[in-house]
Amino acid sequence: MRITTPRWTPGDGAMRAVALEVLIHGPLSRSEVARRLELSPGSLTRLANPLLESGLLVEAGEQADGKVGRPQQLLDIVPGSRRFVGMKLTSEEVLGVTADLRANVLATESRKLKGTDPAAVVEVIAELAKSLMRGQPEVTAIGIGVGGLIEEHGLVRSAPFLKWNDVSLGSLVEAATGLPVIIENDLVAFTEYEHWFGAGRGLDRFAVVTLGAGIGYGLVIHDEIVSNDEFGIGLIGHWPLDPFGPVCSEGHRGCAKAILTDSAIAQSVSQALGKPVTYKAALNLAASGEPAARRIVDDAGRGLGRLLAAIANLTMPETVVIGGEGVRLASVASEAVEMGLRADRDPRTRPLPLTIRSGDNVEWCRGAAVVAIQTFVLGHRTDQH
């Protein structure tokens, strides 16, 4: 068993809790931090002082407090005090970002893979890391998102798109870079960004749906991502949406994979028009009113709406974030999505707030940076006991 331990963490448990509260929710007044963590003002001062001295926290001005009449001193994190690298591994390239402690992206870069042999991939990852770190303050840790089954934040148990089984990617990249490395399923990473710094920040429950080559689903409940060792299989991909739809590779008629993936939509439109059409072209045709493409894309949109309704009915999220490289479906077919969503919900339900992401690959890399940030701030991953 392999456990990645960062070289520096913000102090003991209580001190870490202060850093974490300010990182995720700051700037916060001292009294608000004390209230949230049930600390006396004296204890908070004792815990915050070393964090202020180390440069991780800073006094960020004052806020008028109506009740007491005395302005409240604010505490905030210094996002630039630490640097992290986040990467996303695809079958053709490695994409990377440098990010600060709040996952603000400072630089982006990518490198083409020369092959998918682990040694060749690690070489490209190390080159990219070196290039991303050039001219930057010292990087604390590297996070890498991989679409597959990941164990112990280091071992790629299986990643079919690379034809990998049991590759100790974490140790290999640590050896090549000399830095702590966290490997995580890419969808977990994407969801953790939304959890700490994105649309799910401060919410009790929210879900993530990603569209693209596969259909991804992430769920956070009571401040914890719901996951198990099957997470990387892509469990929502075979959710039934249309009893008369096309058949997926596993023989399901009208499952999410058969209707919503970019290849499924491109294939249906190509078939209808009798010529090969890419996903992007299919959506463009639908947007311009081409009848066959419009119908197919709207059917997919209605399917997406039904999927969102199922998620809303079963898990009661406060918002659903939609992302992934195929996310444009949600906007091109927005009316159909709305119809599908309404059709499967009780009329008394409130409208489900949706947050649509850009679909840029940087979003995956930012998520990978967040799992590195979490490891740094928590001292370990929350699910690593």
Ligand SMILES: [Zn+2]
């Ligand atoms: Zn299926």
